[in-house]
Amino acid sequence: MNSITAIFRRELASYFATPLAYIFIIIFLVLSGVFTFYLGNFYERRQAELAPFFMFHPWLYLFLIPAVSMRLWSEERKSGTLELLLTLPISLRSAVLGKFLSAWVLVGLALMLTFPLWLTVNYLGEPDNGVIVAGYLGSWLMAGGFLAIGSCLSASTSSQVISFILTLVICFLFVAAGFPMVLNVFQGWAPATLVDAVAGLSFLTHFEAVSRGVLDVRDLLYFLVMIAFWLLATAIVIDMKKAD
Amino acid sequence: MITVDNLKKDFDGLQAVDGVTFSVSPGEVLGFLGPNGAGKSTTMKMLTGFIKPSAGRVSLYGKDVFTQAVEAKRLVGYLPEGAPAWDDMTPERFLAFVGTVRGLAEPTRSQRIAEVIKLLELEPVCGRPIEKLSKGYRRRVGIAQAILHDPRILILDEPTDGLDPNQKHHVRELIRGLAQDRIVIVSTHILEEVTAVCTRTIIIANGRILVDCTPAELEARSRYHKAVALQVPELDEQEVTRALGALEGVLTVEVSPNHAGRYTVVAQEQADLFQPVCQLVQEKKWPVEEIFMERGRLDDVFRQLTSSRKNEACEARVA
Ligand SMILES: Nc1ncnc2c1ncn2[C@@H]1O[C@H](COP(=O)(O)OP(=O)(O)O)[C@@H](O)[C@H]1O
Ligand SMILES: [Mg+2]
Numbered sequence: 001m002n003s004i005t006a007i008f009r010r011e012l013a014s015y016f017a018t019p020l021a022y023i024f025i026i027i028f029l030v031l032s033g034v035f036t037f038y039l040g041n042f043y044e045r046r047q048a049e050l051a052p053f054f055m056f057h058p059w060l061y062l063f064l065i066p067a068v069s070m071r072l073w074s075e076e077r078k079s080g081t082l083e084l085l086l087t088l089p090i091s092l093r094s095a096v097l098g099k100f101l102s103a104w105v106l107v108g109l110a111l112m113l114t115f116p117l118w119l120t121v122n123y124l125g126e127p128d129n130g131v132i133v134a135g136y137l138g139s140w141l142m143a144g145g146f147l148a149i150g151s152c153l154s155a156s157t158s159s160q161v162i163s164f165i166l167t168l169v170i171c172f173l174f175v176a177a178g179f180p181m182v183l184n185v186f187q188g189w190a191p192a193t194l195v196d197a198v199a200g201l202s203f204l205t206h207f208e209a210v211s212r213g214v215l216d217v218r219d220l221l222y223f224l225v226m227i228a229f230w231l232l233a234t235a236i237v238i239d240m241k242k243a244d
Numbered sequence: 245m246i247t248v249d250n251l252k253k254d255f256d257g258l259q260a261v262d263g264v265t266f267s268v269s270p271g272e273v274l275g276f277l278g279p280n281g282a283g284k285s286t287t288m289k290m291l292t293g294f295i296k297p298s299a300g301r302v303s304l305y306g307k308d309v310f311t312q313a314v315e316a317k318r319l320v321g322y323l324p325e326g327a328p329a330w331d332d333m334t335p336e337r338f339l340a341f342v343g344t345v346r347g348l349a350e351p352t353r354s355q356r357i358a359e360v361i362k363l364l365e366l367e368p369v370c371g372r373p374i375e376k377l378s379k380g381y382r383r384r385v386g387i388a389q390a391i392l393h394d395p396r397i398l399i400l401d402e403p404t405d406g407l408d409p410n411q412k413h414h415v416r417e418l419i420r421g422l423a424q425d426r427i428v429i430v431s432t433h434i435l436e437e438v439t440a441v442c443t444r445t446i447i448i449a450n451g452r453i454l455v456d457c458t459p460a461e462l463e464a465r466s467r468y469h470k471a472v473a474l475q476v477p478e479l480d481e482q483e484v485t486r487a488l489g490a491l492e493g494v495l496t497v498e499v500s501p502n503h504a505g506r507y508t509v510v511a512q513e514q515a516d517l518f519q520p521v522c523q524l525v526q527e528k529k530w531p532v533e534e535i536f537m538e539r540g541r542l543d544d545v546f547r548q549l550t551s552s553r554k555n556e557a558c559e560a561r562v563a
């Protein structure tokens with residue numbers, strides 16, 4: 001536990017030692033504002049809710065999360081600090097968790113800084129704050145899923161660019177699996193269980209319900225299992241490819 | 245006590261380490277010597293538990309590096325090749341992080357950090373990001389990190405690489421000072437380092453141990469071991485050579501092509517030439533400027549051991 005905390009703190013400090021954290025937070029805030037007000041027709045809807053804000057989060061994460069996750073392990077590999085880290089008396093599990101948590105907290109921080117939007121809807125009307133809290137929770141969990149995928153792909157290469165692109169592609173597949181368009185392709189011929197399975201794998205499917213304020217244990221579990229699975233995969237990839 | 249048993253590492257068909265076996269006891273400073281690509285770093289990476297061997301075992305004070313990884317790693321301080329460090333941290337924070345992960349609690353941690361900073365003379369750069377440091381400081385930060393928890397085993401991969409002569413000297417002094425009742429393993433491709441700091445050397449080439457002996461024994465393997473060198477200018481070269489060559493126990497007499505008047509009298513095995521050569525000099529009243537007995541030339545042994553493949557197999561058996 002002690003070493004997870006130490007790694008977590010070191011990582012978080014290193015995000016803020018470079019402009020990366022600030023740039024990420026600013027871009028996140030600007031884009032979520034742009035999406036919400038322009039694309040989401042926040043005002044025209046005349047409804048005191050944050051649905052248009054949350055609606056765009058999968059797309060926002062799709063591009064922003066790989067930028068955060070790409071350096072998680074690629075950089076350690078490239079600079080040789082992986083060797084230093086893994087010869088310290090810590091378990092690989094602690095290292096993977098500590099690093100993941102720091103990135104997850106960074107995204108959580110960016111998410112929290114969108115609080116003016118929440119203040120705005122409360123000023124304009126009487127939103128269901130329970131739904132909004134659920135939306136934030138769901139969004140953060142989804143970010144965790146994206147980050148865990150990014151962590152695994154970052155572990156597989158010493159190039160941050162490759163890590164970014166791979167993460168983008170895989171995350172896109174996980175988002176797109178829930179598109180009606182994609183599902184229609186399967187609908188004609190595939191058995192219903194397969195269609196459900198594909199839809200069930202999608203971030204969109206699970207996030208949609210949560211962002212509407214419907215907190216289903218299965219949706220929360222889905223994200224937690226995704227995170228656990230990809231972090232386990234991260235550890236396996238590092239263990240296998242340590243020497244490269 | 246470190247025991248390494250038949251350690252092998254195969255990188256997709258390339259046998260980087262090929263059956264290395266040795267053990268080291270506290271108080272020994274073991275030098276891993278070998279040309280680039282010999283497998284020194286790969287061996288060290290396996291000793292410290294970074295990479296898994298294809299075969300063989302490593303045990304550090306009875307702890308298996310792979311089945312009891314965390315316990316084994318606690319015993320070791322390690323400077324990886326190239327002294328990697330997190331560039332955005334300052335040496336102070338870097339050491340604090342390593343100290344925390346190594347389980348040093350306050351106030352011991354701060355005390356130890358202050359001690360190693362003093363020992364490695366890092367005061368001027370303590371608060372500067374590591375990426376801005378010169379190569380010499382960077383390497384010293386890496387060494388500081390390795391000795392921070394006062395480890396029983398210290399493994400340093402090319403600790404003096406890239407340092408200037410003063411810094412090299414300083415680091416060697418430091419390693420010698422650290423050696424008491426500790427196990428130190430250093431790798432190097434610099435021969436003088438072995439005589440300067442090690443009590444024992446293992447020469448490794450193509451992943452195999454060629455020789456495992458003390459630096460003195462290594463020198464004894466040189467054809468120049470107990471050779472007598474003398475400096476006599478202003479004399480006929482042929483005459484001197486003939487006179488020296490006539491002495492009993494002389495193998496050959498070499499004349500240096502670079503230094504005028506520099507002769508090396510190479511001894512036959514076991515022969516002691518110093519007295520006979522001195523007598524000859526007195527008889528002939530040669531104006532000798534310098535005369536001394538060589539201990540042996542390491543580079544000569546090293547080249548001889550590592551150059552030909554045939555030699556290798558035979559030397560391995562001898563060792
Ligand atoms: N990760 C790796 N993948 C493939 N080959 C490697 C790897 N690391 C080292 N090697 C090869 O193994 C051999 C030994 O390398 P190394 O242990 O670094 O030598 P040294 O430290 O003695 O210079 C070299 O031929 C090197 O190219
Ligand atoms: Mg090396």
